[in-house]
Amino acid sequence: xxxxQLAPARFDAEAAPLVEMRGxxxxxxxxxxxxxxxxxxxPGEVVGVLxxxxxxxxxxxxxxxxxxxxxxxxxxxxxxxxxxxxxxxxRAHGVETIYQTLALxxxxxxxxxxxxxxxxKTRLGNLDDKRMLAxxxxxxxxxxxxxxxxxxxxxxLSGGQRQVIAIARAIYFDVKILIMDEPTAALGxxxxxxxxxxxxxxxxxxxxxxxxxxxxxxxxxxxxxxVVMNKGKLVGAHPIDEVHKDDILSLIIKGELPTxxxxxxxxxxx
Amino acid sequence: xxxxxxxxxxAWTRMLPSxxxxxxxxxxxxxxxxxxxxxxxxxxxxxxxxxxxxILLQTSxxxxxxxxxxxxxxxxxxxxxxxSVLALSGTVTGMMVKAGVPVVPAMMLGxxxxxxxxxxxxxxxxxxxxxxxxxxxxxxxxxxxxxxxLTGAAPISQLGEAxxxxxxxxxxxxxxxxxxxxxxxxxxxxxxxAILLVVIAIAASYMLRRRAIGRHIYATGSxxxxxxxxxxxxxxxxxxxxxxxxxxxxxxxxxxxxRLITAQPSEGVMYELDAIAAAVIGGASLMGGVGxxxxxxxxAFIIGVLRNGLNMGGVSSFxxxxxxxxxxxxxxxxxxxxxRR
Numbered sequence: 092x093x094x095x096q097l098a099p100a101r102f103d104a105e106a107a108p109l110v111e112m113r114g115x116x117x118x119x120x121x122x123x124x125x126x127x128x129x130x131x132x133x134p135g136e137v138v139g140v141l142x143x144x145x146x147x148x149x150x151x152x153x154x155x156x157x158x159x160x161x162x163x164x165x166x167x168x169x170x171x172x173x174x175x176x177x178x179x180x181x182r183a184h185g186v187e188t189i190y191q192t193l194a195l196x197x198x199x200x201x202x203x204x205x206x207x208x209x210x211x212k213t214r215l216g217n218l219d220d221k222r223m224l225a226x227x228x229x230x231x232x233x234x235x236x237x238x239x240x241x242x243x244x245x246x247x248l249s250g251g252q253r254q255v256i257a258i259a260r261a262i263y264f265d266v267k268i269l270i271m272d273e274p275t276a277a278l279g280x281x282x283x284x285x286x287x288x289x290x291x292x293x294x295x296x297x298x299x300x301x302x303x304x305x306x307x308x309x310x311x312x313x314x315x316x317x318v319v320m321n322k323g324k325l326v327g328a329h330p331i332d333e334v335h336k337d338d339i340l341s342l343i344i345k346g347e348l349p350t351x352x353x354x355x356x357x358x359x360x361x
Numbered sequence: 362x363x364x365x366x367x368x369x370x371x372a373w374t375r376m377l378p379s380x381x382x383x384x385x386x387x388x389x390x391x392x393x394x395x396x397x398x399x400x401x402x403x404x405x406x407x408x409x410x411x412x413x414x415x416i417l418l419q420t421s422x423x424x425x426x427x428x429x430x431x432x433x434x435x436x437x438x439x440x441x442x443x444x445s446v447l448a449l450s451g452t453v454t455g456m457m458v459k460a461g462v463p464v465v466p467a468m469m470l471g472x473x474x475x476x477x478x479x480x481x482x483x484x485x486x487x488x489x490x491x492x493x494x495x496x497x498x499x500x501x502x503x504x505x506x507x508x509x510x511l512t513g514a515a516p517i518s519q520l521g522e523a524x525x526x527x528x529x530x531x532x533x534x535x536x537x538x539x540x541x542x543x544x545x546x547x548x549x550x551x552x553x554x555a556i557l558l559v560v561i562a563i564a565a566s567y568m569l570r571r572r573a574i575g576r577h578i579y580a581t582g583s584x585x586x587x588x589x590x591x592x593x594x595x596x597x598x599x600x601x602x603x604x605x606x607x608x609x610x611x612x613x614x615x616x617x618x619x620r621l622i623t624a625q626p627s628e629g630v631m632y633e634l635d636a637i638a639a640a641v642i643g644g645a646s647l648m649g650g651v652g653x654x655x656x657x658x659x660x661a662f663i664i665g666v667l668r669n670g671l672n673m674g675g676v677s678s679f680x681x682x683x684x685x686x687x688x689x690x691x692x693x694x695x696x697x698x699x700x701r702r
Contacts, residue, residue: 158590179592194590196583198650199576207580208592210573217571260591 106133107170109268109299110155110186115164117150117323124150125161126323132268132299137290139310139331140303141343142320148303149191151320152270155301156188157181168268179208185267189274191303193257197246201238202227204245205260230259234285250277258286262293269293272303287313307336321346332356385644388695389659396663400670407673414549418528418620420665421554422447425613426636427643427657428565429479429606434640435569436602437582437649438493442482442500443610444632448625449504450475451614455517455524455624464523468619472611478504479607483600501633508626517624527553528620554616561609566654578602582649638685639664642692663688 108131117125125147132138142148153159155166157175165172168184175181181188195204202223211219211226224241231238234255245253254277261269271290275283290300290313304310310317311331319327319342327334327342333354341349400407426443433440454471458464478500485496531550539545569575577598580588589595613632618624643660645652664685671681 156590177592178590182592188590190590192587194584194587196580196587196591196650198583199580203576203580204591207576207588210576212573216573218573218576 106135108133109168111167111170112151112155113165113167115151115154115166116162117147117154117159118162123323125154127164128320128323128325130318130325130328132301134297134299135294136316137294137300137302137314139314139317140301140320141305141310141317141339143343146320146343147323148320149272150323152188152272152301152303155181155268156186156270158188182209182264185265186270187261187264187266187268188270189257189261189272191272191276193253195245195253195256198244200244201231201241201248201252201256204256205230205263207260209264226263227259230263231255234259234289235282251279251282254278254282254286258289262289266293266298268299268301270301270303273305274302275304275306275309283309307339310339311336319343329354330356386653386656386659389643389656389663389692393659393663393666396666396670400666400673403670404673407670410549412669412673414531414552414555416662416665416669417555418552419669420661421552421558422613422617422632423635423639423664424558424658424661425561425609425616426632427639427661428562428654429609430633430636431640431643431645431652431654431657432565432569432578432602433493433606434637434645434647435578435582435649435652436599437585438486438599438602439497439637439647440479440482440603440606441494441497441633442478442504443606443613443636444629444634445501445504445508446475446478446607446610447614447617447629447632448627449478449508449511449614450611451618451628452508452512452517452624452626454615455520455618456511458520458524459517464521464526468527468615471615472608475611475614476604476608479604479610480600482607483603486603487596487599505626505630512624512626514626516626518622520622520624525619525622527557528616528618528622532556554620557612557616561612562654562658565605569654574598574601579650582651584650635661635664635685638689641689660692 110130110132112128112130115125115128116123128147128151130138130151140148140152150159154161154175157178157180160176166175167173168186173180173184175184178188196207199207202220205227206223211223213219227241231241235252238252238255240248245256248256254274258274274286278286287309290302293300302309302314314331316328316330317334317339318325319339321343324346326346327348329338333356335355338348338352338355341347397408406412426447430440430443450471453474454467457467457470462470482493482497482500485491485499486493489496531552533548534550535547536544537547569578577588577593580591580593581595581598585595614629617628621628639660640652640657641647641660642663643653643656643658645657667685667688668681671684676684
């Protein structure tokens, strides 16, 4: 039963959690979208969040990103209870979100989008477009060296380029907790590989990541832990080396593990 | 970096949101030039100094309304109340002057009245979540009704000479006494309304292009949800846009009433449509996110020149409405054709 032979822990499981969500509930009238979910995230940990459409995972992530207020429950960041009343609040606590819709203003160019809501200004309070352009050029080049059309409205860019802007916007600022909602759904293979590399790089920097994804390959490739939601409830939370793909599918579909389930790492050790 | 277009962009081109907007502006400017040339051939008096000044005066009211309208349209909204707010602001100023308040504070109060109407519009749109069309349609009736009720539907006249200075005065006006004892105008000067329009247009353009609030106005109209998630205070942004539109309607009302030296509660009917037409001809999109002050100014002058030129050509005001209606449809159609490419 030597766990050391298996996938080594890539984060410090003993470290204080970055985020602690406790008893989060969200009601829409009579519908319970999130039902008493408690979930932690540690520095350098990548947690895959899975579930059907409508299982409540996007809702939970929106609560953490400040886009939606929970009906009940509390969120602690760095041990302190925080109020996530708005996306600005979340950002002030180092929570950045890459939305599946990307949340870009189509008529604005890449630098304007990157700095939207936290524009760089000159001493007189004017927009410092020159500096924003230079900074955008720098950060976008690290993600995609071919990104040069920075002055075009983002509506004229490719899906991959738009995704890169959304990612750049999340990592440019002081991010501690990153929520990625289907970051590779609209991407080709090389761009997907770029995102995977980026996740590994951010993890190495001690950033905690929630990765909402439907892609099992991504989840097994990148995540340290996987949590599954079903009908608003958290039905499973397992280190990735404990479970098979079929176990996760069972959790997603039935809301429970197969009856004959044994942790994968124990099977392998036998 | 070979495919960055226009590597050596000057300061003024950087102010443009995109090349399509620039293209639209050039085509609108061309239209304006063609109109001016055509009308000068049709009527020799068209290009005279006096007529040019008249056009400036007539356009300043549409232009002021159009600036506010452009901001609201960029946020993805519309302000149907500006014609009525113009009348209410002008009559409030008139009543103040009549009651003995000096002209300058009275005019400021009138502008504040307009701003208050705009703030109310913004409140209804953002907090009560009523669509801008309906919200400002309501204000259109409220403001007009208030103006008529306050005055008993009667114009307020005999407001004194000082009240007429803003609308009728001019900078650098040079007059000499002729030999016959009558004054002779050497240079008619630059009318105050035209100066006011230029100053406000520059200020508005600066706000939209160089200040964060301007960028937020574009972002809100471009993708409201994205703007909200990016930390833009969308409601506050809209409130500011509607309030400025109301305040500028107040300014326009004071200019217009001052020019008439009479506070007319029934002035400005359908002016909102001219303002919308100016913005749309100038390239603003009613879907939001697109538009600019320079475009709207060109649009305002196209309407002003059309009105004036057709007047001088003896075309009835009914026909003028028909022509301007077609111009609006044509301008939007050409814009769509270009965007489809």
